[in-house]
Amino acid sequence: MNFKLKIWRQLGRDSKGKLKPYEISGISPATSFLEMLDILNEQLTAHGTEPVAFDSDCREGICGTCSLTINGEAHGPSHPAAACQLYMREFKDGATITIEPFRARSFPIVKDLVINRSALDRIVQAGGFVSARTGSAPEANSTPVPKHKADLAMEAAACIGCGACAAACPNASAMLFTSAKISHLALLPQGQPERRRRVLRMVRQMDAEGFGNCTNTYECEAVCPAEISVSFIAKMNREYAIASLGERLGE
Amino acid sequence: MIGTLDSRVPAGPLPEKWRRHQNNSKLVAPNNRRRFEIIIVGTGLAGGSAAATLAEQGYNIKSFCYQDSPRRAHSIAAQGGINAAKNYQNDGDSVYRLFYDTIKGGDFRSREANVYRLAEVSNSIIDQCVEQGVPFAREYGGLLANRSFGGAQVSRTFYARGQTGQQLLLGAYQALCRQIAAGTVTMFPQTEMLDLVLVDGHAKGIITRDLITGEIVRHAADAVVLATGGYGNVFYLSTNARGCNVTATYRAYKKGALFANPCYTQIHPTCIPVSGDYQSKLTLMSESLRNDGRVWVPKRKEDCGKPPNDIPEADRDYYLERKYPSYGNLAPRDISSRSAKEVCDEGRGVGPGGRGVYLDFKDAIARLGEATIRERYGNLFDIYEKITGDNAYKAPMRIYPAVHYTMGGLWVDYNLMSNVPGLHVIGEANFSDHGANRLGASALMQGLADGYFVLPYTLPNYLAGQIGKRPSTDHPEFVKAESEVRERTKRMLDVDGKRSVDSFHRELGLLLWDKCGMARNAPGLQEAIARIPQLREEFWNNVTVPGYGENFNQSLERAGRVADFLEFGELMCRDALARDESCGGHFRQEHQTPDGEAVRDDENFADVFAWEYQGDGAEPKLHPEPLVFESVHLATRSYK
Numbered sequence: 001m002n003f004k005l006k007i008w009r010q011l012g013r014d015s016k017g018k019l020k021p022y023e024i025s026g027i028s029p030a031t032s033f034l035e036m037l038d039i040l041n042e043q044l045t046a047h048g049t050e051p052v053a054f055d056s057d058c059r060e061g062i063c064g065t066c067s068l069t070i071n072g073e074a075h076g077p078s079h080p081a082a083a084c085q086l087y088m089r090e091f092k093d094g095a096t097i098t099i100e101p102f103r104a105r106s107f108p109i110v111k112d113l114v115i116n117r118s119a120l121d122r123i124v125q126a127g128g129f130v131s132a133r134t135g136s137a138p139e140a141n142s143t144p145v146p147k148h149k150a151d152l153a154m155e156a157a158a159c160i161g162c163g164a165c166a167a168a169c170p171n172a173s174a175m176l177f178t179s180a181k182i183s184h185l186a187l188l189p190q191g192q193p194e195r196r197r198r199v200l201r202m203v204r205q206m207d208a209e210g211f212g213n214c215t216n217t218y219e220c221e222a223v224c225p226a227e228i229s230v231s232f233i234a235k236m237n238r239e240y241a242i243a244s245l246g247e248r249l250g251e
Numbered sequence: 252m253i254g255t256l257d258s259r260v261p262a263g264p265l266p267e268k269w270r271r272h273q274n275n276s277k278l279v280a281p282n283n284r285r286r287f288e289i290i291i292v293g294t295g296l297a298g299g300s301a302a303a304t305l306a307e308q309g310y311n312i313k314s315f316c317y318q319d320s321p322r323r324a325h326s327i328a329a330q331g332g333i334n335a336a337k338n339y340q341n342d343g344d345s346v347y348r349l350f351y352d353t354i355k356g357g358d359f360r361s362r363e364a365n366v367y368r369l370a371e372v373s374n375s376i377i378d379q380c381v382e383q384g385v386p387f388a389r390e391y392g393g394l395l396a397n398r399s400f401g402g403a404q405v406s407r408t409f410y411a412r413g414q415t416g417q418q419l420l421l422g423a424y425q426a427l428c429r430q431i432a433a434g435t436v437t438m439f440p441q442t443e444m445l446d447l448v449l450v451d452g453h454a455k456g457i458i459t460r461d462l463i464t465g466e467i468v469r470h471a472a473d474a475v476v477l478a479t480g481g482y483g484n485v486f487y488l489s490t491n492a493r494g495c496n497v498t499a500t501y502r503a504y505k506k507g508a509l510f511a512n513p514c515y516t517q518i519h520p521t522c523i524p525v526s527g528d529y530q531s532k533l534t535l536m537s538e539s540l541r542n543d544g545r546v547w548v549p550k551r552k553e554d555c556g557k558p559p560n561d562i563p564e565a566d567r568d569y570y571l572e573r574k575y576p577s578y579g580n581l582a583p584r585d586i587s588s589r590s591a592k593e594v595c596d597e598g599r600g601v602g603p604g605g606r607g608v609y610l611d612f613k614d615a616i617a618r619l620g621e622a623t624i625r626e627r628y629g630n631l632f633d634i635y636e637k638i639t640g641d642n643a644y645k646a647p648m649r650i651y652p653a654v655h656y657t658m659g660g661l662w663v664d665y666n667l668m669s670n671v672p673g674l675h676v677i678g679e680a681n682f683s684d685h686g687a688n689r690l691g692a693s694a695l696m697q698g699l700a701d702g703y704f705v706l707p708y709t710l711p712n713y714l715a716g717q718i719g720k721r722p723s724t725d726h727p728e729f730v731k732a733e734s735e736v737r738e739r740t741k742r743m744l745d746v747d748g749k750r751s752v753d754s755f756h757r758e759l760g761l762l763l764w765d766k767c768g769m770a771r772n773a774p775g776l777q778e779a780i781a782r783i784p785q786l787r788e789e790f791w792n793n794v795t796v797p798g799y800g801e802n803f804n805q806s807l808e809r810a811g812r813v814a815d816f817l818e819f820g821e822l823m824c825r826d827a828l829a830r831d832e833s834c835g836g837h838f839r840q841e842h843q844t845p846d847g848e849a850v851r852d853d854e855n856f857a858d859v860f861a862w863e864y865q866g867d868g869a870e871p872k873l874h875p876e877p878l879v880f881e882s883v884h885l886a887t888r889s890y891k
Contacts, residue, residue, distance in 0.1 A: 012802065012803075028526075028527050028529065030526045030527055031527065031529050032531070032638075034531065035529050035530065035531050038529070038531055038753070039529060042751050042753060042754075044797075045751045045795060045797055045806065046749075046751065046795075048795075048797065049797070050797045050798050051797065051805070051806060053803060053805055055319065056493060057318060057323055057325070057492040057493055057494050058323075058325060058327065058328045058492040058493075059492070059493060059531060059532045059534075060328060060532075060534045060535075060634065061634070061637075062327055062328050062414070062417055063318070063323040063325070063327050063328065063492060064320075064322070064323060065318065065319065065323050078637075081637060085634075085637045085638075087637070087638070087640075089640065110463055110803055111802070111803040114803065116319070117319060117320065118319070118320070118440070120320070121320050121321075121322070121428065121438075121440075124322075124424075124425060124428045125428040125429075125431050125432040126432065128425055128428060129383070129425035129426060129428055129429045130382065130383050130384045130425070131429060132379065132382040132383045132384075132426070133307055134300075134303070134304040134307060134379060134426075134703050134704070134707070135375070135379075135703075135704075136382075137375075137378040137379045137381065137382035138378065138382070139378060140337070140377045140378045140380075140381040140382075140395060141337075141339065141394050141395055143381075144389075144392060144393025144394055145389055145393050146389075146393050147389045147390065147391050147393065150386050150387070150388070150389040150393075151386075151389075153384075153386040154386040154388075154411060154412060154418075157384075157386050157411075157418060157421065158412075158414060158417075160417075161320065161322055161323075184384065184386065185384050188384050188386065190381065190382055190383070190384045191384050
């Protein structure tokens with residue numbers, strides 16, 4: 001297969017970037033999208049040109065490292081999947097493919113297609129944990145958890161932290177990411193003691209990082225490789241309302 | 252000079268060793284803990300849990316990872332589960348049985364006391380993770396669910412769908428985040444360790460490169476912990492993440508730390524087969540699939556091209572069930588992998604290139620219904636479909652073995668300290684618990700055991716004597732190490748040759764897969780040992796690394812890692828050649844029974860082979876550590 005590529009090239013955070021055209025040919029349909037970029041980079045290297053910087057690690061959709069916007073869609077046209085799980089058989093032979101980094105105010109560009117997502121880490125640092133000191137845990141089966149709750153918690157916990165939700169959102173909101181962690185822990189008995197404090201801190205950190213608000217366009221859910229449901233955003237809003245009311249009442 | 256290796260295994264009966272050791276270990280008082288700085292490299296299950304726990308105890312931690320977030324360490328990709336001796340299924344499990352299965356699974360090439368301790372702390376890990384909010388699978392009654400895994404006849408594996416590694420890692424990551432917020436951990440993401448710094452023979456710091464800015468930085472500490480994972484990517488194609496590398500442990504080896512059993516590599520039986528030469532990695536299908544999937548190939552070569560559903564039962568060879576009736580499809584990984592290779596070598600493999608076998612769920616779907624299978628393995632079936640375009644609910648999966656895990660690693664004693672004082676090594680990066688073959692669901696167990704429950708108790712044995720001994724980064728050893736790193740980086744950029752870094756890596760990988768993969772023999776290993784230095788020579792004269800050292804440069808990152816693989820691969824082959832027996836994942840074709848089973852030589856090889864670096868181009872020196880078995884009888888492994 002042959003493709004025309006338009007790839008975002010940007011030297012560094014403060015440089016100006018632009019889309020540059022490339023052509024690539026002889027690609028097998030079973031090649032993954034990132035392997036296609038590997039092949040391009042081998043060719044660029046052979047011609048003494050600096051290869052395209054792009055991030056990836058596990059290449060099986062779980063580490064959340066890859067961060068490509070392909071033809072305007074975060075992670076590309078195949079859903080649910082991370083860009084590393086996209087195969088060239090999904091594209092038409094001869095197609096023009098535009099490749100950009102995830103775009104969000106809070107994800108500054110490092111180089112070409114590589115972005116800085118440390119804002120997401122800081123949201124978790126604000127309270128996305130259970131303060132369980134190593135060694136103090138009770139016997140694991142001493143607190144039964146109803147299966148439907150454990151399953152729902154797992155659905156929320158499946159978030160891979162890639163940030164596609166914020167990249168897809170017209171407001172660059174990170175609410176799907178934040179609500180997934182808040183819901184995961186709020187659904188489990190172990191998350192109860194810090195439940196209110198967690199939601200207040202995480203939501204405030206999310207705002208402080210410059211992420212926007214949710215206006216119910218649900219683009220986040222559409223691109224999420226882990227199929228996180230927007231219903232968790234509704235849950236987060238309820239959790240936040242109760243916690244902030246409690247805070248105001250001095251509870 | 253290194254004398255006899257002292258494993259520092261405490262005296263006493265096996266079940267009492269760890270408790271006695273804890274009682275006799277040194278302590279650091281809370282007010283003194285904050286005077287110590289500890290460097291931990293790697294934020295996977297071992298590094299993340301160790302950093303969180305030690306920080307909680309009051310130490311100052313500097314945590315490093317090459318990824319853009321500690322949450323992305325490759326532990327995240329582990330699918331299947333984590334073992335523990337809870338005996339929740341009331342099926343006869345116990346600490347002793349988990350210990351015995353693990354040491355037997357390792358083909359009696361691991362250290363008895365370490366493995367027993369691992370089994371002992373396994374239950375605490377489950378308690379700890381549940382308390383952190385890890386959403387393990389549960390039964391309708393609300394209690395934790397279990398499943399069985401290869402190499403065990405009890406159901407002791409805890410799991411979170413097919414994403415157990417992800418959930419356990421996020422638990423450790425969140426504990427780490429809590430400490431970062433508390434200011435007890437300073438996090439250095441996208442920072443790669445490029446050398447270890449020894450001061451007066453003690454590990455007292457590291458040299459790093461900031462992968463964003465290219466800045467080379469010195470970091471001093473009172474102790475250094477390496478939790479940098481395995482070296483499976485030496486084969487180029489493996490199930491490891493692209494960035495996984497041997498650099499940290501190999502640099503430590505070059506500074507005097509012993510590398511133990513590098514030839515023990517695990518080839519995982521259930522991966523998606525290779526489809527073309529552009530391929531950048533192999534994807535694992537969790538071994539848990541073997542609980543419900545049946546492995547087969549056609550009985551006749553002529554049938555290999557037929558659609559699998561057109562091949563009648565009578566013409567199928569369920570070779571694992573045939574050869575190993577009591578374990579069947581749950582035979583350990585090394586045995587399952589080798590059996591797949593054998594049937595493909597016989598010409599009965601399926602799919603492109605004839606390197607694949609079927610993993611069939613037809614019977615399980617008929618027995619349990621598609622919904623149950625979907626609930627158990629849905630995400631794995633989805634992954635399979637994304638990669639191959641095939642629906643495994645309708646036709647069997649095709650699988651083939653791939654490099655997955657490395658049991659070898661830096662040599663450590665019972666305290667998880669290497670022979671270099673102050674240098675501790677945990678998780679996959681050390682060699683200690685899995686012997687010559689790791690059983691399924693025990694990597695997660697070991698990583699978290701080391702990080703949450705072993706190192707936090709044993710590290711004070713070193714630290715107690717070290718108050719006030721942290722050197723300044725102006726110490727001449729730091730200056731020297733930094734200038735060596737700079738010089739090496741510059742050398743790589745200056746070669747300006749014709750071949751890409753990846754092309755060297757691919758060539759090395761193919762060579763090793765061929766000569767030091769699932770089956771090995773002396774002439775092949777000798778050939779590889781002769782070829783690798785030539786490839787290395789060519790690398791340093793003909794590699795091309797575009798760009799500069801002073802900014803974000805992924806080609807340069809890879810070049811440094813591949814340069815180390817090009818040295819390490821030779822060490823691996825030397826170890827495989829010296830180990831003139833078959834054991835676990837190390838199958839020497841010279842040593843097998845008439846029906847192709849591995850033949851161990853306990854008389855001559857019941858040792859750990861620990862290798863000491865002797866200078867570039869010089870043969871490394873072997874230091875055997877005899878394995879002492881006080882409690883188990885060295886049996887011939889049988890899964891028949």
